[in-house]
Amino acid sequence: MLNIPHFFSFALLELLCFYLIIQYNQNQRDIFLNSSNLFTGTLARKYNDVVTVLRLPKVLDSIQLENARLKASLKENLYVQNDSATRVQDSVYLQQYAFIPARVVSNSITLHNNILTLDKGSTSGVEQDMGVIMPNGVVGVVDQVGKYYATVISLLNSKSNTSVALKRNGYFGNLVWNDSDPLHMSLEAIPKHVRVERGDTLITTGYSAIYPSGIVVGTVESATLEPGNNFYTITVLLNNDLANVQYVMIVKNLLKEDRQETEKEGSHDQ
């Protein structure tokens, strides 16, 4: 015993003391148990945080799918099959709009003609001229469709021309972009006899069969009547910020072909 290095006997006895302290002193015992719990608890929580973050994209995807499903079953997106001759009391709804969730993989807001790219293409059922919306507004219209990707003509594009209406009275006009900034657009063709006020809500009309009707697009920021002009000059504040759009829904109008054919036949007759 007396020949071993004194550091070892010291360390040995200290360990023994530690054991005795924790074993026989209530305070120290509590502190020891508590702090080890604190340590392992904190470690477990930190680990959990990291794992949660890593799982997040997957969770988001599934939530988006869920959202698309739920949105498709909303009444506003169903076509009322209202046959007046044979009035059936139950099951009167036929689905008109379906939604394809997509992620924005590239986006621009500073150019004259801004274009977005989405990560869904023809394999997911995307077609040209489909509308693209996001939770709080409209994004644009699908332009080119590849197998797995599609480009979207953003609202912020000189080619973009969206039909929107004043929610208050239903008068509609065209929403165009004039290179100002990604939050502001102009509303054209609102005649001067209509009452327009600052803060009026603008919604999609559904006339073009691209977007479902009733989506809030933005609000009127200013409306002026130039002398000698029959139409208002209206500045619109968009409801959504296209500068940070990440997840969108592509709108698929299931009754589009029928409508187009019908309208074509109508124009032949004229």
Added chain:
Amino acid sequence: MTNDILRYIGRIILLTLLQVLIFKQLHFPLGTFNYIHVLVYPYAIITLPIRIPRNLLILIAFAMGMTIDVFYNSIGVHTSALVFTAFIRAHILNMLEPRGGYNVNASPTRYYLGMNWFIRYLAIMIALHVVFYVSMEVFTFVYIQEIILKSIFSFIFSMVFILLYQFLFNPK
């Protein structure tokens, strides 16, 4: 020689008794701060002969610490501090070694090495002991402020009483 051994054993017993019978009962309330520990027993370990085998010193410290802990009802707390003091003693002695080295038969006391040297040595040893003891007693660095305050006041009071003992008995 036998005389010396008996004297050291006597000192260990005397200081143990002093500690557990008198200084354990002493309380110096300082406002709401009532946690001053007067620790005189390290003196017995600190002043054992310089050439004593280190392992033996640590074992003596362990036995003495356990005895005191039994009276304090804090098994392990004083012991761990005293074992630490006994361990670190050799290193502090090395650090403070005078130019000529230590006398073979000397103990690190005022009697052999003078007042200046002894106070320096004593202060270092008591400070280390007190800090270690208070840390063990509080047992968490969450209360670092409490550890520091307790250490400072305990150190001052311990030094006062040990020096008093030193001047009264001037032991070899």
